[in-house]
Amino acid sequence: MPQPESAELHPEGWEPWQIGEPLEQIDWLQSVIQSPRVISGLTTVQRSYGPGAGRPTKPVPVDLDMYVDSSGSMPDPRQRISYLALAGAIIALSALRAGSSVQVTLWSGKGHTLATKGFVRNEHEVLAVLTGFFGGGTSFPIHLLRETFKTRRAHNTHILMISDDGITTMFDQDEQGNDGWDISARALDNGGAGGTMALNMPADWDNTKASKWYQDAYKALKRARDQQGWNINAIARFEDLVEFAQAFSRRHYGPLKTPKKKHA
Numbered sequence: 001m002p003q004p005e006s007a008e009l010h011p012e013g014w015e016p017w018q019i020g021e022p023l024e025q026i027d028w029l030q031s032v033i034q035s036p037r038v039i040s041g042l043t044t045v046q047r048s049y050g051p052g053a054g055r056p057t058k059p060v061p062v063d064l065d066m067y068v069d070s071s072g073s074m075p076d077p078r079q080r081i082s083y084l085a086l087a088g089a090i091i092a093l094s095a096l097r098a099g100s101s102v103q104v105t106l107w108s109g110k111g112h113t114l115a116t117k118g119f120v121r122n123e124h125e126v127l128a129v130l131t132g133f134f135g136g137g138t139s140f141p142i143h144l145l146r147e148t149f150k151t152r153r154a155h156n157t158h159i160l161m162i163s164d165d166g167i168t169t170m171f172d173q174d175e176q177g178n179d180g181w182d183i184s185a186r187a188l189d190n191g192g193a194g195g196t197m198a199l200n201m202p203a204d205w206d207n208t209k210a211s212k213w214y215q216d217a218y219k220a221l222k223r224a225r226d227q228q229g230w231n232i233n234a235i236a237r238f239e240d241l242v243e244f245a246q247a248f249s250r251r252h253y254g255p256l257k258t259p260k261k262k263h264a
Contacts, residue, residue: 014048016045029166030050056209063155064100064160065102065157066102069164071135072108087162090245093126100253103119104129114134142180142183143175152192158196159195159196163197163199199221203234
């Protein structure tokens with residue numbers, strides 16, 4: 001693949017120096033090497049310069065801002081397998097190993113949040129959050145999303161939500177009266193790398209005839225998808241989160257590496 005040109009000029013060779021050009025541009029040594037008898041304008045040469053190929057740069061993977069639902073409708077990882085925690089771990093560890101920084105927030109009802117101390121590179125801090133549990137109500141911590149993306153981040157950041165239809169509480173008003181829709185749009189804009197929702201709901205959620213509560217939630221999700229560009233993935237069974245996590249990791253952070261088998 002062609003490399004982008006460098007802004008710095010590099011020597012490419014020599015070209016004739018002609019009378020009228022600046023005298024200091026003559027390469028006297030090269031002129032003498034080419035012709036021991038130096039005649040100005042005939043045997044004198046000067047260096048020629050041109051743009052050089054830039055150094056190949058390694059692609060920088062996007063950072064990850066992940067929010068994992070820990071309300072009462074979710075499994076407690078302390079008692080049984082939580083596929084939310086497992087999926088979160090697969091994705092977060094893939095991001096860390098690719099060189100990204102990760103912020104993880106566990107959330108439930110109002111005031112029930114557990115998060116890493118900003119974007120970190122420490123897998124133990126990430127796993128400590130993912131294995132926590134609240135089991136309370138459902139109220140997305142809009143203020144954390146608002147503060148994280150108040151301004152444009154220095155590194156492009158993908159936003160990932162792992163939840164169910166309760167994620168639509170992120171579009172409510174926050175404690176300051178700000179519109180959650182505005183905060184969501186600003187987060188996507190200042191994150192610069194898009195947003196994904198992995199939600200426990202039927203695969204045909206956008207076509208199904210559901211109760212009024214679900215209809216309202218699905219209507220909000222359609223708006224989030226169509227107007228703001230959220231990539232919404234319906235996860236019919238919690239177990240399917242593992243497959244989602246693997247595909248997400250491959251897409252954003254490269255192929256997953258499996259340990260080599262040891263031969264006897």
